[in-house]
Amino acid sequence: MTEAMRAVVYRGPRTATSLEMIARPEPGPGEVLLRVAAVGVCGTDVHVWQHGMGDAPPVVLGHEFAGVVAAVGAGVSGFRPGDRVVSETAAAVCGRCVYCLGGHYNVCPQRRGFGFQANGAMAEYVCSRPAILHHVPPGLPLALAALTEPGCVAYNAIVEKSHPRPGDHVVVIGPGPIGLMALAVARLGSPARLTLVGLRRDGVRLELGRAMGADDVIIADEDDAVARVVQAGDGFGAHLVIDAVGVSATLQQSLAMVRPNGQITKIGWGPAPVGFSLDALIRKAATLQGSFSHTYGTWERVVALLASSRIHVRPLVSPFALDAWAAGFHAMEALEVAKAVLLPHGPAFAEI
Ligand SMILES: [Zn+2]
Numbered sequence: 001m002t003e004a005m006r007a008v009v010y011r012g013p014r015t016a017t018s019l020e021m022i023a024r025p026e027p028g029p030g031e032v033l034l035r036v037a038a039v040g041v042c043g044t045d046v047h048v049w050q051h052g053m054g055d056a057p058p059v060v061l062g063h064e065f066a067g068v069v070a071a072v073g074a075g076v077s078g079f080r081p082g083d084r085v086v087s088e089t090a091a092a093v094c095g096r097c098v099y100c101l102g103g104h105y106n107v108c109p110q111r112r113g114f115g116f117q118a119n120g121a122m123a124e125y126v127c128s129r130p131a132i133l134h135h136v137p138p139g140l141p142l143a144l145a146a147l148t149e150p151g152c153v154a155y156n157a158i159v160e161k162s163h164p165r166p167g168d169h170v171v172v173i174g175p176g177p178i179g180l181m182a183l184a185v186a187r188l189g190s191p192a193r194l195t196l197v198g199l200r201r202d203g204v205r206l207e208l209g210r211a212m213g214a215d216d217v218i219i220a221d222e223d224d225a226v227a228r229v230v231q232a233g234d235g236f237g238a239h240l241v242i243d244a245v246g247v248s249a250t251l252q253q254s255l256a257m258v259r260p261n262g263q264i265t266k267i268g269w270g271p272a273p274v275g276f277s278l279d280a281l282i283r284k285a286a287t288l289q290g291s292f293s294h295t296y297g298t299w300e301r302v303v304a305l306l307a308s309s310r311i312h313v314r315p316l317v318s319p320f321a322l323d324a325w326a327a328g329f330h331a332m333e334a335l336e337v338a339k340a341v342l343l344p345h346g347p348a349f350a351e352i
């Protein structure tokens with residue numbers, strides 16, 4: 001008889017999503033069952049909870065998670081019960097397309113993400129697969145390892161998709177969890193100046209940004225962010241602008257802030273069309289780069305950065321019990337916290 005477990009099940013926006021008792025998954029061949037220690041509430045989770053995700057079937061939310069191996073299915077090697085691990089977000093990929101075979105499985109057209117097309121980790125247990133699991137080094141608490149995913153989004157955008165040099169002026173627009181991680185990763189590249197742009201209502205997160213090493217924090221609804229950025233340094237603007245906001249107004253700002261031959265890397269999503277000219281991009285011969293998700297090597301590096309405390313994520317984490325998941329979502333929605341992290345088996349198991 002299958003056992004039951006608690007899980008945050010999405011059936012539609014707001015009150016259509018709730019904590020339910022569902023069957024605990026069993027690891028099939030090639031699968032690894034994790035006892036979930038910590039699962040982050042992503043901006044995307046909050047967006048889905050606010051606005052829905054089309055006619056998606058019921059699904060357990062949660063794609064930023066760490067846990068302990070509870071059982072392994074037939075044919076699994078490299079992981080055994082008791083191992084502390086963090087999981088990537090692609091529950092399934094095709095394994096056969098040019099992207100999968102080239103190691104860029106994050107853009108596989110058949111990619112099925114945890115918490116969207118496959119049951120995620122806002123539950124007591126979740127099934128993952130060995131190809132996307134990473135061992136968590138001793139000394140890195142599982143509650144902090146759960147922030148590897150946003151760290152990888154930031155690392156992919158800044159290190160893989162952009163090429164900042166020591167001495168550059170780097171601007172991060174948007175002090176959400178991804179923007180704050182981007183700030184932390186950008187700082188490792190020794191910029192001469194690191195600027196964070198947000199709004200007055202982002203107060204708590206802007207303060208965290210200052211603590212994480214922003215040299216300048218600009219409140220864009222009180223100050224002229226473009227003028228502040230362009231006037232800093234040699235007067236030509238930023239070498240690299242990381243746009244971690246999902247509205248087109250910030251892309252327009254990015255175009256005004258970037259220096260000739262500079263780069264804008266866009267991480268923030270937003271379905272609204274852009275209603276302005278891209279001529280500045282052409283005139284400045286600037287690069288506009290999109291960045292999505294991450295791959296295995298990035299995960300190994302970010303886990304190592306967290307374990308070595310080169311990136312300090314503890315100040316970002318606000319823990320919530322799984323039963324209090326809605327409070328975590330509300331706190332994220334109200335911008336009261338940088339990152340709500342749900343602990344399905346309590347703080348001790350999450351090592352926090
Ligand atoms: Zn996410």
Ligand SMILES: [Zn+2]
Nearest residue numbers: 094097100108
């Ligand atoms: Zn593929």
